[in-house]
Amino acid sequence: MSPKTLYDKIWDAHVVHEDADGTSLLYIDRHLVHEVTSPQAFEGLRMAGRQVRAPGKTIAVPDHNVPTTPGRENPDQMPEDSRIQVAALDKNAQDFGIHYYPVSDVRQGIVHIVGPEQGWTLPGMTVVCGDSHTATHGAFGALAHGIGTSEVEHVLATQTLIQKKSKNMKVEITGKLRPGVTAKDITLSVIGETGTAGGTGYVIEYCGEAIRDLSMEGRMTVCNMAIEGGARAGLIAPDEKTFEYVEGRPHAPKGAQWEAAMEWWKTLYSDDDAHWDKVVTIRGEDIAPVVTWGTSPEDVLPITAEVPDPASFAGGKVSAAQRALDYMGLKPGQKLSDIEIDTVFIGSCTNGRIEDLRAAAAVVKGKKIKEGMRAMVVPGSGLVRAQAEEEGLADIFKEAGFEWRMAGCSMCLAMNPDQLSEGERCASTSNRNFEGRQGYKGRTHLMSPAMAAAAAVTGRLTDVRELM
Amino acid sequence: MEKFEKITGIAAPLPLVNIDTDMIIPKQFLKTIKRSGLGVNLFDEMRYDRQGNEIPDFVLNQPAYREAEILVAGENFGCGSSREHAPWALKDFGIKCVIAPSFADIFYSNCFKNGILPIVLPQEAVDVLMKDAEKGSNARMVVDLEAQTVTSSDGEVFSFDVDSFKKHCLLNGLDDIGLTMEKAGAIDTFEAQAAQARPWV
Numbered sequence: 001m002s003p004k005t006l007y008d009k010i011w012d013a014h015v016v017h018e019d020a021d022g023t024s025l026l027y028i029d030r031h032l033v034h035e036v037t038s039p040q041a042f043e044g045l046r047m048a049g050r051q052v053r054a055p056g057k058t059i060a061v062p063d064h065n066v067p068t069t070p071g072r073e074n075p076d077q078m079p080e081d082s083r084i085q086v087a088a089l090d091k092n093a094q095d096f097g098i099h100y101y102p103v104s105d106v107r108q109g110i111v112h113i114v115g116p117e118q119g120w121t122l123p124g125m126t127v128v129c130g131d132s133h134t135a136t137h138g139a140f141g142a143l144a145h146g147i148g149t150s151e152v153e154h155v156l157a158t159q160t161l162i163q164k165k166s167k168n169m170k171v172e173i174t175g176k177l178r179p180g181v182t183a184k185d186i187t188l189s190v191i192g193e194t195g196t197a198g199g200t201g202y203v204i205e206y207c208g209e210a211i212r213d214l215s216m217e218g219r220m221t222v223c224n225m226a227i228e229g230g231a232r233a234g235l236i237a238p239d240e241k242t243f244e245y246v247e248g249r250p251h252a253p254k255g256a257q258w259e260a261a262m263e264w265w266k267t268l269y270s271d272d273d274a275h276w277d278k279v280v281t282i283r284g285e286d287i288a289p290v291v292t293w294g295t296s297p298e299d300v301l302p303i304t305a306e307v308p309d310p311a312s313f314a315g316g317k318v319s320a321a322q323r324a325l326d327y328m329g330l331k332p333g334q335k336l337s338d339i340e341i342d343t344v345f346i347g348s349c350t351n352g353r354i355e356d357l358r359a360a361a362a363v364v365k366g367k368k369i370k371e372g373m374r375a376m377v378v379p380g381s382g383l384v385r386a387q388a389e390e391e392g393l394a395d396i397f398k399e400a401g402f403e404w405r406m407a408g409c410s411m412c413l414a415m416n417p418d419q420l421s422e423g424e425r426c427a428s429t430s431n432r433n434f435e436g437r438q439g440y441k442g443r444t445h446l447m448s449p450a451m452a453a454a455a456a457v458t459g460r461l462t463d464v465r466e467l468m
Numbered sequence: 469m470e471k472f473e474k475i476t477g478i479a480a481p482l483p484l485v486n487i488d489t490d491m492i493i494p495k496q497f498l499k500t501i502k503r504s505g506l507g508v509n510l511f512d513e514m515r516y517d518r519q520g521n522e523i524p525d526f527v528l529n530q531p532a533y534r535e536a537e538i539l540v541a542g543e544n545f546g547c548g549s550s551r552e553h554a555p556w557a558l559k560d561f562g563i564k565c566v567i568a569p570s571f572a573d574i575f576y577s578n579c580f581k582n583g584i585l586p587i588v589l590p591q592e593a594v595d596v597l598m599k600d601a602e603k604g605s606n607a608r609m610v611v612d613l614e615a616q617t618v619t620s621s622d623g624e625v626f627s628f629d630v631d632s633f634k635k636h637c638l639l640n641g642l643d644d645i646g647l648t649m650e651k652a653g654a655i656d657t658f659e660a661q662a663a664q665a666r667p668w669v
């Protein structure tokens with residue numbers, strides 16, 4: 001048998017049918033659904049008189065526009081249009097008989113945090129969701145990617161997706177990370193290196209010692225942002241850490257099924273001499289704590305650097321950089337660590353897991369946030385929130401002056417009332433710094449939870465190593 | 469789905485790289501549970517000020533481009549979220565074709581599901597078409613999917629590649645779900661085999 005990559009192996013195990021031109025029908029093992037990109041798909045099913053083909057493989061949770069303030073079960077807390085959307089998901093989940101975690105359920109949270117937490121996401125699976133950060137689930141060695149609403153409808157109706165195979169790209173992070181450097185710094189640095197279109201047409205497999213050393217939480221952070229690098233999906237081969245994380249979760253296999261699953265899962269790695277269409281290698285020790293300065297995730301620099309001069313870019317990037325600096329209200333040559341911020345947001349499917357909250361709490365412990373600062377922690381799920389309370393992290397945040405919120409997407413995309421106002425500058429652990437992403441004319445700097453926590457304490461973008 | 473026919477139309481220039489889906493349709497418009505009616509909010513934050521007045525500089529507000537059916541843009545068009553509201557908004561406005569040096573993966577595929585043709589051309593060709601688009605409403609471009617060509621108002625012809633299956637569906641206005649339903653037997657067989665091989669799924 002010819003050598004295969006991990007991607008090749010998962011792909012081959014899921015092809016239902018392949019046309020001569022390579023157009024394939026791929027079987028989908030898990031379909032995650034949320035309130036924003038699904039109503040039109042369910043409406044489509046109803047209009048055509050179709051059913052959900054595999055309701056047992058379909059999981060729904062509202063996350064994008066639910067409020068994150070305590071007492072939110074009260075429908076009066078939600079604006080009319082958000083309430084209609086959440087109510088539509090309630091109804092669709094019930095009518096079509098799919099697994100559902102309503103707002104009132106402690107297991108509710110961001111769809112990409114709930115899936116792994118509940119053991120829905122398993123190695124070797126195909127996982128899709130009408131959300132681009134579905135790439136997160138790749139951390140388990142699952143082929144996971146975002147789809148549009150028409151495809152959501154297609155998967156609901158047929159449990160398959162029409163796909164063409166992507167190319168294979170290997171991103172290797174060698175050696176060890178330096179102190180203060182985290183999974184977020186890895187994933188941002190990779191995008192800084194390859195650009196936001198560098199992965200277009202590829203599925204990325206992340207490997208190397210620095211990736212192996214990451215926890216499952218860290219690996220999810222890395223894969224989460226594969227989409228920001230343009231890739232269809234990001235993958236990490238499953239290993240002991242993966243199996244340990246999965247074992248015992250509510251929907252993970254048990255007993256003889258677990259044994260059978262393990263047998264297959266252990267074959268899920270890229271063969272030594274597999275073919276790669278593109279290889280990127282980065283030395284772990286070369287990665288610094290980074291922040292973004294512009295309005296694209298590729299606008300990444302070490303915190304010790306200065307705001308770049310647009311003239312230093314090439315082609316269309318010159319005007320893009322100029323536009324970004326105007327939007328961000330920054331000047332070339334300004335030290336990044338001098339940039340003062342108004343708001344700190346810790347949360348999202350990139351960095352809303354327990355390990356992220358631990359890292360942030362370690363920095364703020366015994367300290368206060370800068371006076372006048374608005375800072376909030378939004379746990380990625382109700383269970384993360386409960387665990388953080390049990391571990392005393394919630395108290396650390398509250399004593400420091402952070403708001404302690406309920407689970408949801410919140411200010412990652414600001415569809416709910418958690419938004420930046422015009423010109424407000426935010427240190428954010430989310431994944432997109434696009435114009436207007438966190439609120440009209442809001443200014444976003446992306447960074448790790450530890451770096452965001454440091455910024456909350458000092459009131460400016462800060463090298464977390466100074467506080468360590 | 470509507471069939472994609474040959475278009476002879478006005479092309480609007482948008483010479484920006486990394487035009488993301490938040491620019492195309494900001495999130496406050498994602499609260500709809502319908503597909504229609506998003507055209508008025510296409511490029512909302514670039515198109516209107518906070519009071520809802522049109523920003524005259526923005527290309528689609530200029531008289532010459534109000535009827536544009538084609539967009540010419542910089543690389544990595546449609547990056548960001550998977551929201552199909554982006555092609556719905558383009559379509560509702562009247563855009564039937566977007567030409568750029570590259571597109572983000574999910575957006576690219578979403579276009580085809582909505583009868584919009586995204587065309588990838590080399591940067592040099594896009595540069596020529598961008599100049600052509602800047603001429604305004606007298607300059608009409610021709611996009612011929614059958615022949616896989618774009619012709620500038622000066623008669624310069626550029627050929628483009630398109631996946632044969634996607635082309636077939638677009639030309640004939642075919643609905644993917646209907647096509648896949650015809651393979652229900654193959655899906656049944658696969659499902660039965662997979663239930664044996666991976667019963668834990």
Ligand code: SF4
Binds near residue numbers: 110131133431
């Ligand atoms: S947290 Fe942000 S990126 Fe993640 S699913 Fe929610 S909106 Fe999308």
